[in-house]
Amino acid sequence: MTDSDARIEEALAALSLEEKVRLLTGRDFWNTWPIEKIGLRAMLFSDGPSGVRGERWDEREPSLNLPSATALGAAFDTGLAHRYGAVLAAEARRKGVDVVLGPTINLHRSPLGGRHFEAYSEDPVLTAGLATAFVRGLQDNGVGATLKHYVANDYEDERFTASSEVGDRALRELYLLAFENAVVEARAWLVMSSYNSINGVTASENDLLETPLNSEWGFDGVVVSDWTGVRSIAAARASQDLAMPGPLGAWGDALVVAVREGKVEEADVDRKVRRILRLATRVGALEGFPARDPAPVESGAAFAREAAAEGIVLLENRDALPWRVDAVGSVAVIGDNAAHARTQGGGSATVLPAYTTSPLDGIRAAFPAAEVRYARGAVVQTGLSPLPADRIENPVTGGPGVRVRFLDATGHEIFAEDRLTTSLVWFGGDAPIAESATVELTTRFTPAEDSTVRIGFATIGAGIVSVDGERVVEADVLAVGDDLGAAFLNPPSATEPIVLVEGRTVHLSFELDLAGRADFLSGALSFQFGTEPDDSEPDALIAEAVEAARSAEVALVVVGTNSLVESEGWDRASLALPGRQDDLVRAVAAVNPRTVVLVNSGSPVLLPWRGEVAAVLLGWFGGQEFGGAVADVLTGRREPGGRLPTTWGESEADVPILDTKPKDGIVEYREGIHIGYRAWLRQPMAPAYWFGAGLGYTHIPLVRLDAPATATPGETVTVSVGVENRGDRDGKQVVLVFAEKPGSAVDRPVRWLVGFAAVRVPAGGSAVADVAVPVRLLAHWDDGWQYEPGEYVLHAGTTAVDLPLTARLTLR
Numbered sequence: 001m002t003d004s005d006a007r008i009e010e011a012l013a014a015l016s017l018e019e020k021v022r023l024l025t026g027r028d029f030w031n032t033w034p035i036e037k038i039g040l041r042a043m044l045f046s047d048g049p050s051g052v053r054g055e056r057w058d059e060r061e062p063s064l065n066l067p068s069a070t071a072l073g074a075a076f077d078t079g080l081a082h083r084y085g086a087v088l089a090a091e092a093r094r095k096g097v098d099v100v101l102g103p104t105i106n107l108h109r110s111p112l113g114g115r116h117f118e119a120y121s122e123d124p125v126l127t128a129g130l131a132t133a134f135v136r137g138l139q140d141n142g143v144g145a146t147l148k149h150y151v152a153n154d155y156e157d158e159r160f161t162a163s164s165e166v167g168d169r170a171l172r173e174l175y176l177l178a179f180e181n182a183v184v185e186a187r188a189w190l191v192m193s194s195y196n197s198i199n200g201v202t203a204s205e206n207d208l209l210e211t212p213l214n215s216e217w218g219f220d221g222v223v224v225s226d227w228t229g230v231r232s233i234a235a236a237r238a239s240q241d242l243a244m245p246g247p248l249g250a251w252g253d254a255l256v257v258a259v260r261e262g263k264v265e266e267a268d269v270d271r272k273v274r275r276i277l278r279l280a281t282r283v284g285a286l287e288g289f290p291a292r293d294p295a296p297v298e299s300g301a302a303f304a305r306e307a308a309a310e311g312i313v314l315l316e317n318r319d320a321l322p323w324r325v326d327a328v329g330s331v332a333v334i335g336d337n338a339a340h341a342r343t344q345g346g347g348s349a350t351v352l353p354a355y356t357t358s359p360l361d362g363i364r365a366a367f368p369a370a371e372v373r374y375a376r377g378a379v380v381q382t383g384l385s386p387l388p389a390d391r392i393e394n395p396v397t398g399g400p401g402v403r404v405r406f407l408d409a410t411g412h413e414i415f416a417e418d419r420l421t422t423s424l425v426w427f428g429g430d431a432p433i434a435e436s437a438t439v440e441l442t443t444r445f446t447p448a449e450d451s452t453v454r455i456g457f458a459t460i461g462a463g464i465v466s467v468d469g470e471r472v473v474e475a476d477v478l479a480v481g482d483d484l485g486a487a488f489l490n491p492p493s494a495t496e497p498i499v500l501v502e503g504r505t506v507h508l509s510f511e512l513d514l515a516g517r518a519d520f521l522s523g524a525l526s527f528q529f530g531t532e533p534d535d536s537e538p539d540a541l542i543a544e545a546v547e548a549a550r551s552a553e554v555a556l557v558v559v560g561t562n563s564l565v566e567s568e569g570w571d572r573a574s575l576a577l578p579g580r581q582d583d584l585v586r587a588v589a590a591v592n593p594r595t596v597v598l599v600n601s602g603s604p605v606l607l608p609w610r611g612e613v614a615a616v617l618l619g620w621f622g623g624q625e626f627g628g629a630v631a632d633v634l635t636g637r638r639e640p641g642g643r644l645p646t647t648w649g650e651s652e653a654d655v656p657i658l659d660t661k662p663k664d665g666i667v668e669y670r671e672g673i674h675i676g677y678r679a680w681l682r683q684p685m686a687p688a689y690w691f692g693a694g695l696g697y698t699h700i701p702l703v704r705l706d707a708p709a710t711a712t713p714g715e716t717v718t719v720s721v722g723v724e725n726r727g728d729r730d731g732k733q734v735v736l737v738f739a740e741k742p743g744s745a746v747d748r749p750v751r752w753l754v755g756f757a758a759v760r761v762p763a764g765g766s767a768v769a770d771v772a773v774p775v776r777l778l779a780h781w782d783d784g785w786q787y788e789p790g791e792y793v794l795h796a797g798t799t800a801v802d803l804p805l806t807a808r809l810t811l812r
């Protein structure tokens, strides 16, 4: 027995059944319970995974906003993923966070998946490699990582109740693989069970939590539920350790009774407690076990900028890029997302950065001598936007922002705070939501221009908006559908038109009735107060953009999605860009042959004009330094470092696995092991861009492949791929190694990824990428890992179909 085991046993022995059971449910939204007599403090959990929000959802305590997981997936770089984890660990430490709720390692099964942006790839091996590195980056610095969501949680519709019907083989070879690697290789400290059921059994009660997780992979950490995902005493009999959030929930007193009545073994409770105490020793929450010292950290902002550029994918380049700073005299920057970029997706992963740089900011900074003209071109950000932070004044302090007051039923103020935004979320923190009858926001707003806008609020509940003391909106907004989580994250709005005059200050107030809200919402609150754009003249917006582009030397059109399109809580209805953006691109490209399009989305969209423009870049949700990174890539200061981590289709009809809608509560993973490029390879219609697609600014062909002739189960072989940089700039190449098994006795993908590496090659130089290929990846699951002996073909290349080099490997 180690020292920590002995200490854990001693602590466990000192606890009564009630105390042990109490430890198994959170104390509040984000903390576990402290127990002073055993020297245990509370442990703080926080979302993740593209930043660390901290205990409060509060713009006054900002967080670093890193590029989305899809951007990290596109970098194909485990070194970068490790640094990403380390930078997050520093953020966690700064915010007193012990456990980060990430990485999200579900797969891109359908491009419509609402949380696609939050996961890395359609490929399990790429996902596994990045996850393992990310976990090490966090945990090497003393902060716990949470692999989520276990498992087959690859869509959002009916997410609390749907069952993913998926066979063992697909589970083992695809959906569990990244969990397995990150547990076995990086010893992840936590796993989060998902909301959905797997083959009819809800995740928090599912045997998959025991086998393979504990019994085969030796997981010794904590299985935490997804928030509210523990719904039964049955989950206490399963290998579900911790129910979050608390303090209420399905366990508590009911679990004490169940143990007393012999319905749950006390030994099961003890096992869970041991795991929670072990986590405490790891994060430094149990006396005598300090957290590991963090390594010195690099600058978060500089890392954010580098990581964003490493993820940017250059899909088309007709001699257009890079732009030379000294040779560009005028730039037209066009698009809603050019000025208001989405730097992250919506939902629980949201963080509140201190600032963000837009592509427009990035261009202005990178081309100080050029004339930069901006035109909106199309309305993309539909729905309510908060009032601009630099134009609102707190009527009480006279400083920037708003005053928020919580009132009891007699109208007496019980709590007040000064906030900096009109988009507010209380999900943890001190505000007495449940005890208040009303919340009231007041501010003074000075418009920057004359306009007619719709003013109002978005939340679930009855609210009143007044302008200069006069009521303009009075409405009771009801939830759409029965997913209260989705309603909480992205509620419907009520607005009315008003006329604003440049420079004329208006007094605004919003009152929301908090009494009588749904139970789920009683301790949490979110609302937006602000305006909706006027979209009544779309042709005029396009015409304006065309004028800006016509006489400019080059044009950058930034297209993208909005917060109603990509978010946790629902799946996308379409792959098309919202609004008139396709028309906008075509109209601009028709008058300016040097039109570059930057796509600002976290997941695949259709690019019907991709052959009509000079260049196409994908920037994903690029994090708070997005604009700077975009400028770095446009000007060639940095390489476009990304390659597609997921195949992008030409049209919706071509996409092999599109539908995510449960039928009678069931999502059938009928395709088995054939998702992503594996599915595309089996059908006649080719995609627009294959897995791995993406160009650099130099030419780095793969010239040599060295692989061993034989291999045996259990070993990891090294496949070496030689590359040569034939251009005059330093560059990056992503090397992919695929396997095929011609004439296999079992159903196999046409080919499947078995290893990858990112290499940097100096101008005119060469390099060797050593790609580790675990022989396990040649095995298939059939009631155990089965190794089919004989010859396998290894292909090295850059996409799922561009594979110039071949070697043969015999499995003994």
Ligand code: BGC
Pocket (backbone or CB within 6 Å): 047, 101, 148, 226, 227, 348, 485
């Ligand atoms: C999400 C999780 C998240 C949790 C806490 C859930 O709705 O599915 O990913 O960690 O909320 O915010």
